Amino acid sequence: MSEPAVPAQESLAFSALVLALAGELVQGIHDRVVAAGFADLRPAHGFAFARISHGGATTAELAGHLGVTKQAAAQLVDELVRKGYVERTPHPTDARARLLRLTEHGWACTRAADAAAVEAVAPFRELLGPERFAALVRDLAALGPKGPIRPTW
Amino acid sequence: MSEPAVPAQESLAFSALVLALAGELVQGIHDRVVAAGFADLRPAHGFAFARISHGGATTAELAGHLGVTKQAAAQLVDELVRKGYVERTPHPTDARARLLRLTEHGWACTRAADAAAVEAVAPFRELLGPERFAALVRDLAALGPKGPIRPTW
DNA sequence: CGATATAGACAAGCTGCTTGTCCATCGATA
DNA sequence: TATCGATGGACAAGCAGCTTGTCTATATCG
Incomplete structure (x- = not known):
């Protein structure tokens, strides 16, 4: 085995750097968003906003994207609706579903x-x-990371 | 203002890419660690391991590094001790503290x-x-991210 | 038209984290 | 050395976010 000693060090450094950077970005972004007057949100809401703003999202769909259960997503949507960020509108073609906007x-x-x-x-x-x-x-883009999709924070 | 249109796009892409990459790494690493037989751990434990393996950590110190309360850290350490990953040893110079190893x-x-x-x-x-x-x-290293320190996941 | 799957809601429960309080010990200072 | 504020650690209670399980209404496919 012992062949890839330097690459291994490099790979370890890469993951450590990416993780550290991500943590710093999350913190930095969240602090500024709070300072901008949106103090009733937490970092995790960011992914939900991203998906909802993209359009065509239902609660169940959102749950899939966030990697949580439908109930967790429903709860999150409830909160965002209560706080005035999101509204549920009738789904044009599915009477069961509610379109998030x-x-x-x-x-x-x-x-x-x-x-x-x-x-x-x-x-x-x-x-x-x-x-x-x-x-x-x-x-970084060339690495083609497949998913914001999952919050993990 | 409208001057930095392209840089803004680029900066947005950067944060999205870093966050996506971090999520993918966390998932990928965790899956492999579980597959290696350490199924009783969650991604968040990684930062604790990193700090403890570095040496000289106490519970309060760990709490500071993880950005959580002492109690949360104590609880986490308890769990790691119970599962056999960590042990508390007497601190050489402070009778209150316990050195984590x-x-x-x-x-x-x-x-x-x-x-x-x-x-x-x-x-x-x-x-x-x-x-x-x-x-x-x-x-990435040149960006000098200041902290794994905070888990945020 | 009937069978199966899906969107969403309700209920209960767990887990990880918080705040609050307390004691023992440390470090500084008189 | 005696005292006092600060700190490491533990105990207790509570909360927030997520889970599993169940139910109804609607959609989709045979």
């Missing part, structure tokens, strides 16, 4: 989260410079 | 987790090739 407040939060993400990433971008940063994003 | 079983798990991380990263490494992957790791 962001309210204006929900869209405002989404915009704030996007701005927060850009701000949180800005120092990294400046650290590497535009070219190297662009290359970094390109290489 | 991995057992042989704990070290075995750490080795399995490292191997799992390397395996989980392998496809990415092959996708980019050794040179581009090394450059990627170098650039």
Whole structure:
């Protein structure tokens, strides 16, 4: 075995770096979103917003994307509806289902989260410079990670 | 404002990619660790192992690193002790504190987790090739993310 | 038209984390 | 050395987010 000693170190460093970076991003984004006035949300809600804003989501569908049970998703949606971020509208073709849609407040939060993400990433971008940063994003994209899908936080 | 339109897109893509990648890594590593026979652990334990294996950790210290309360950390340590991964030893200079140490079983798990991380990263490494992957790791390291420290999952 | 699957809701329960309180011991200071 | 605030750790109670299990209404396929 002992052949890939350096690659192993590199791979370990890679996962540690990605995990550390993700933690820092989550924290940084969440802090800014809270500071922007959306203090009644937690990081985990981000993925739900992403899916709902994409359109065509039902509660069961959302549950699948978040990797949780329907009840957990229903509870989360309930909370977001109570807080005015999401509304349930009748589904055009399925009388059982309810189509989820962001309210204006929900869209405002989404915009704030996007701005927060850009701000949180800005120092990294400046650290590497535009070219190297662009290359970094390109290489990360090339890895084709299959899923925000699962929150895991 | 509208000046940084493309950078904004790029920054958004960056955070989305890092988060997606982190989720995939967590899942991939955890699955392999479970498959290696350590089924009684959850992803969140990883950070605790990392800190304890580093040496010199007490429960309160661990709590700080994990970003949770002392009680939560104490509970987690209790569980790891019960399951045979960690042992509490007397602290050499502080009669209040207990020094945390991995057992042989704990070290075995750490080795399995490292191997799992390397395996989980392998496809990415092959996708980019050794040179581009090394450059990627170098650039990520240059960002100097300050903390595994906080689990957030 | 009948059988099976699915969207969503209701109920109960568990687990991981929190806050609050307490004691023993440490470190600094008088 | 005696005292006092700070700290490591433990105990207790409570909460929030998630789970499994069950039910109804509707959809879809034979």
